[in-house]
Amino acid sequence: MLELRRLNAGYGRAQVLFDFELALGAGEVVALLGRNGAGKSTALKTVMGLLQAVSGEVRFENKSIKNLPSYQIARHGLGYVPEERRIFADLTIAENLEVGRRPPRDGAPHWTPEKLFDLFPNLGRMQARRGGHMSGGEQQMLAIARTLMGNPSAILLDEPFEGLAPLIVESVAATIRELKREGLSVLLCEQNLRYARLVADRVCIIEKGRLCHAGSMSELDTNPSLLQRYLSV
């Protein structure tokens, strides 16, 4: 589905990713784990074309999307929910969804505002509210919903649980599991193993811009030395 090979990227002269590798299979939920500043967000931004890759390859559904303009990457069916959520604060909830709307795509679930309001009943109740006047949890849901309006076949979620109350964490996790049932592939960045455990089938661990472990969730549980080496648990 999505494959990163020997990817090198960064900000100007400051290289962040070094020969980074990652694979996301169809219908899979993969957690990209790593400490603060490990390069998780940088990896997602490079995939989305928001940062230029210096070398390496990014393939999505067997086509190279490396360094395409980000709107084209989105139109290929890759959705992106950034860490800062980046809700359009001046726009209402309904308008935020409208920005994300794209025509239906073959092989991916088709979303409408009505379907999304079923998934996120909160949003349905305040469609006319401005994005700037929402709580963090509501913004996170809106950010996911807005990306789904593009009918993606895979989505990249950057720390979706950050700063959310425990109850909201559970409901976002339920949503992600629901998306998986709909057939979406999900790549999510996370620092917190506990949150990753809620949804992920597999984990990849990134350390200083390099991939240093990839395996199933259960393997991680049976091998605590990995945790100690790469994650601050």
Next chain:
Amino acid sequence: MSSSSVLIQFLNGLAGASSLFMVAAGLSLIFGVTRVVNFAHGSLYMLGMYLAVWLAERVGFWAAVPLAAVAVGVIGALAEISVLRRIYKAPELLQLLATFALLLLIKDFALWAWGPEDMLGPRAPGFTGAVEIAGGAFPQYDLLLIILGPVVLGFLYLVLKKTRWGILVRAATEDREMAGALGVNQRWLFTGVFALGALLAGLGGALQIPREPASLNIDLSVISDAFVVVVIGGLGSIPGAFLAALLIAEAKAFCIGLGYSQATLVIEFVIMAAVLVVRPWGLLGRMPVLARPGTAEPPFARPSLRLRWTLAIVAAALALLPVVSGGYTLVLLTDMLIFALFAASLHFIMGPGGMYSFGHAAYFGLGAYAAGMLVLREKFPMELALALAPFAAGFAALVFGWFCVRLSGVYSAMLTLAFAQIAWSAVFQWDALTGGSNGMVGVWPAPWLSSKPAYYFLTLLVCASGIIFLWRMIYSPFGHALRAARDSPLRAEASGIDVRATQWEAFAIAGLAAGVAGALYAFSKGSISPEALGIQRSVDGLVMVMLGGIQTLSGPVWGAALFTWLQDAAARNVDYWRAATGIVILALVLVLPRGVGSLLQARQ
């Protein structure tokens, strides 16, 4: 004033506000999405006027107005596709320069297509009469304009709120990168916004033809008015533009109504000052989101030994030159020296200061006029006039600078142009003091300086000292503070630098130096005309600095010499000098953004 004439003045103000609002709204809309301030927006308005007059003779007034507006919209779209699209990621300065170049190109296009004479438009069929309002006669057409302003405002509101396109425009205004990541193709969005903004400017111009003739000077007077309006209303806010256009137009109408038409120039200042003190981002504006991450420019290298020797040898050669060369070369060299100082003063603001001055000729011209007035009206000896005149320019720089250092980036760029335009119209209109469009003649140097070589030596001495003084300033603690303020204002403040005061002082110093150049220029020519502070002179200065490269110390000197020589060699043979400069600027921006000097550096 009776109550009925108050009402008539009020209505006059409303009628004047409509067209102003349309230009300003277009400007705001374009800036909101593309973050480019379109200096050529007044030119699009002017184009709308000319096209409407030209079309009205062929298809009649009512068809001409919408056709002209649409044509200007198309022209705007073409300009976006061919030029602006390439520079959205370029530094702000280059973007401003590129739209500036468009302004020059459009002006010469209008000159070529319609000639230098003003073109009177037809009256609007069906709206030629007057209605009686409170005992006075008020033109029907002005009533129509009064209605059209709010109609356009409502139309824009609907487009932005109710259409998908409008929603995307608002989303991109807030966060264009995120809009892109959601699949929004910004290219066409930007082109569309530019076309709509241009169409509004064209419509504003076309609607104006029954009230005033199309003329080649309208572009600058409109753009400077529009700049003042968006600064007052808040850049990016369309209701703000409406409010501010009303405010300005009303204030002007009442000044004229009360018989103080000269005060119209000042009133804009006063309103703007009042608004900026209370609301620095305009009535309905918002604090701008942090500009693009500052790319700290490399500090100027200290002049290398080689450069010092080169300059010393050049200076010595210049000093010996009168021995071997004749009058014509000396005149040309005198010009080069004067413009080298002028360019160095502009570079002082833009390079180390990191500020903009799109109207630097104002200080040059005020220095020249002050010198002329001191000699001719006050009968001062020439030496004293030459020494005092620059202070007039320095004083103006203090006043204008007070505003400019309070605003960031594009805001202050717009203000510098508006101020220069205001200074130009003041000089142009104030016949009794300045000689108006004829200027002043008989501004000659003292007898002992009247020979060409003598005046050349004086110029060499003064300009070289001036340039060296500016260079030394750059390496003084003041210069370090100035650069710190440019690279990181917050950090500079934290380390105890008063950023505003430092920048204000730099403005005044640069104004003073430009004034010196202007005064020298006046005495070298023996006459002064309003062109001395016209926009063309400001453009010349910018091109000189660009040619030399902003981030080099000696760049402005070489740039000025090269440009003056080129102008001397080519201007007599090129009919459309302005357009030629515009093309040079575009070429520099698109191909050689770091100046000609960078070519040499790249070789090394």
